[in-house]
Amino acid sequence: MADGQADVVLAGLDPEQRAAAEAVRGPVCILAGAGTGKTRAITHRIAYAVRSGAVPPGQLLAVTFTARAAGELRTRLRNLGASGVQARTFHAAALRQLRYFAPRVLGGALPDVVDNPLRLVGNAAARLRLRTDRAELRDLAAEIDWAKAVLATPASYAERAAAAGRDTPQPADTVARVFAEYEQAKQRAGVVDFADLLMIMAAALEEYRDVAEEVRARYRHFVVDEYQDVSPLQQRLLDGWLGGRDDLCVVGDANQTIYSFAGATPEHLLGFRRRFPNAVLVRLERDYRSTPQVVELANKLVRGGTAGSRLTLIGQRAPGPEPGFAEYDDEPAEAAATAEQCRALIDSGTPAAEIAVLFRINAQSEVYEQAMADARVPYVLRGGERFFDRPEIREARLLLRGAARAGQDEDKLGDAVRAVLSGMNWRPDAPPAGGTARERWESLAALVNLAEDLSATLPEARLPELVAELDARAEAQHAPTVQGVTLASLHSAKGLEWDAVFLVGLTDTTLPIQHATTAEQIAEERRLLYVGITRARERLALSWALARSPGQRRGRRPSRFLDGLRPFVPREDVAPKPKRKKVAPEAADAELFARLRAWRKAQAEAQKVPPYVVFSDATLVAIADARPDSRQALARISGVGSVKLDRYTEPLLAVLAGADPAGVPLVQP
Known part of the structure; x- marks a missing residue:
């Protein structure tokens, strides 16, 4: 029955969104760029179709890819007066149907799902x-x-x-x-298993006429969100539901196809009008999420590729700051600078929950967890376990602790750690194939890197010192946080957005990832960066490090995807390249470095925190090298953020001026 107030759901839509909403019968293809309000468009389309009487609510099935997205669709539709529409994932819809039809197609109840x-x-x-x-x-x-x-x-x-x-x-x-x-x-x-649900239901629709007729009588209208992520198996099930009909509305953006490793393909979206030549095509290109500066960077990246839906985003927000590009000597310097920028944003009023640091693989999180802890920046890790919670890291710490107690520390620290990890079938050569195995390898490699860094700073360090360092780091990084800066992989950031986004570790062999070799795999890596860029509403920073650790040869190359994006002439809004960190002080500064460490040790004991939470060794080396004599000079040193500046300026300047560390008043926690 038609609703006399149906037109009310069209209010507030832009011309393209309204065109999508008014196309109440299929076939319809909505190409929706990032931040263009696609969920708003499809929910208002469904609501208008139902309230205008064009589509009975019980005959429409909306399909998406996550339970969270399906729940959001149901909530929005209910608020728009379109209750009764089914919104489910492919698997949930197939499971619901199979439970009903199992006696007919399987001869009994549906087996348990693993x-x-x-x-x-x-x-x-x-x-x-x-x-x-x-x-x-x-x-x-x-x-x-x-x-x-x-x-x-x-x-x-x-x-x-x-x-x-x-x-x-x-x-x-x-x-x-x-x-x-x-x-x-x-x-x-x-x-x-879950894939079987789709296979069995698709086969039932193909082989059992009575099942197909009953399903198709119930569901006559279909909407599929995120259509660029449909796999061949899901398309087969969708074809079974349709049964040759064309009342289908699909929504997607080929530029955001980042799950081909799981079987997704944008070909169904890109080829929709070949299959349905009379389909209505609507392009949503008005970007309401990001500033024009962020939007233009995303457009440039897409233009540099060879495939996609050729959507060109048009920024609708007021202008904002230009995206920043920064190069660092090493990963700890990049992480420290990122943490300090997060600290500065928080101090200036940006909620920590509106800031994100995004990286290519979860194994990159450890250095950022550490930097956030050093800068006293609260954080939450999304889409993966905290570094020290990962099973391989827990196992490795147990083995390292046992080796330390057994006195297995005759070798250099790095060699000793490699020997211990060899018991976990870890080898220092190239990482294995497979995503999970590769991330496990990278996590354990991070322990070796940490051991080498500790050995460079403290040549006498052995396994007991490493175990103590790991314990201190784990304890500091597991402090409970409710609101914090989001640390996440680019894949887990899909569908989310923040006021400020830092895209870090943008080097070749990381993005694109080293094992991406085919043209399509490289294209998908480019799309992954596009997804990262379009997560930012106002502020965007892109950075890379030329070496993994301080003192290493700076041989890395910035991601090839940044060619043509980053400016050739430095600008004031681009973070300056910091001085190269030293891993040990020069001889002339050794006495000062020792006094600084003595002061740090006393301060850490007074606050009951690990020493590196006060200042890392690398920061102390930089302080000893620069010998700042004012607050302003101290503020220019990487690793000395605003909070630490307020807390430690006076005692640090006293130690630098020659005061005995034992006589310098301690800062209370």
């Missing part, structure tokens, strides 16, 4: 006499998920993986054997 297939994958690997750890099992499970998402079988897997340029966790023929054994293991256990 939430975590690792045990079955492990059993399959064991039956094939493969020795695998948990990380390798997770990568094998992910590879099987990909195979099923792209409709590959164990027999066709090797060929499909080669064509896609997959970086397989085991040789392709071995993965195929594990895949086949896994499918048999599920049959023996009488269970199904």
Whole structure:
């Protein structure tokens, strides 16, 4: 029944959003750029279709990819007076339908659904006499998920993986054997996995006429959000629901396809009008999220690529600061500068929860966790465990503690740590294939790097000193925080936004990631940077480091994606390149450095915090080298932020002026 107030839901929409909302019957393709209000457009379209009487609410199924997004759709539709519309994920919709149809298509109740297939994958690997750890099992499970998402079988897997340029966790023929054994293991256990839900329901629609007729009588209108992320398996199920009809509205942005590793492909979105030549096409390009400066940078990045939906965003907000580009000598310097900029933003009134630091892989988080702790900046880690909570790090710390107690510290510290980690099957050569195994390798490599950094600063350090350092860092970084700066990978940042965004670690071999070799993989890495840029509302900073650690050769190259984006002439808004950090003081400064460390030790004991929370060794070295004689001079040193400046200026200047550290008053916590 038509609602006399249907037109009220069109109020406030821009011309393109209104055009999308008024196209109440399919086929409709909405190309919606980042920040253009796509959720607003599709919810108002559904509400207008329902309230105008064009579509009965019970006959419309809206499909998206996460339970959170589906819940947001339902809430918005309810607020718009369109209750009764079903909004579900592909898997939730398939599960609901299969529970009803299982007696007809399976001859009984639906089997239990395996939430975590690792045990079955492990059993399959064991039956094939493969020795695998948990990380390798997770990568094998992910590879099987990909195979099923792209409709590959164990027999066709090797060929499909080669064509896609997959970086397989085991040789392709071995993965195929594990895949086949896994499918048999599920049959023996009488269970199904999430991909099976889609496969079985799609097959039921294809093979059982009565099932297809009943489903298609119930659902006559479909809306699919994030259509660029649809896999071949999901498209097969969608085709089964449609049954040759065309009342379909899809919404997406090919420039934000970043999940092809899980089977997503933008081809269904880009080829929509080839399949439906009479489809209504609406382009949403007015960006309401970001400033024109951020929008222009995103557009430049897309123009530098070779594929995409060719959407050109048009900024609608008032002008803001230009995006900043900064180069640093090493990763700790980059992290320290980022933390201090976060501190400055918070001090100037930006809520910590409106700031994000985004990186390519979770293993990069440790140096930023450390820098945030040093700068007393609260933070939350999204999309991954805190560094010291990761299983491999907990296991490594236990092994290192045992080795320290056993006195296994005759070698250099770095060599001793490598020897201990070899017991976890870690090797210092190139990281293994597979995302989870690679991140595990990177996390353990970070411990080796930390050991080498500690040894460079304290040549006498052995395993007990490293264990104490790890304990202190873990304790400091696990302080509970409710509101904080978000540390997240670029993948986990999809769909989110912040006032200020720092994109860090932008070097070749990191973005694009080293194992991205095909043209499509490189293109996806570019899209990942695009997603990162478009998360920022007002402030955006992009940075990279020329070396991993202080003192190393500065041989890294900035990401090739920054070519043509970063300015050739330095500007005032671009963070200046800091002086190269030293890892040990010059001889003339050794006595001052020793007095500074003595003062820091007393201060840390008084506050009951690890010494590095007061100042890191690298910062003390920089202070000893620069010998600042004023607050202004001290403020120019990397690692001395506004909070530390207020707290420690007077006692530091006293020590620098020659005062005995033991006689300098301590700052109370």
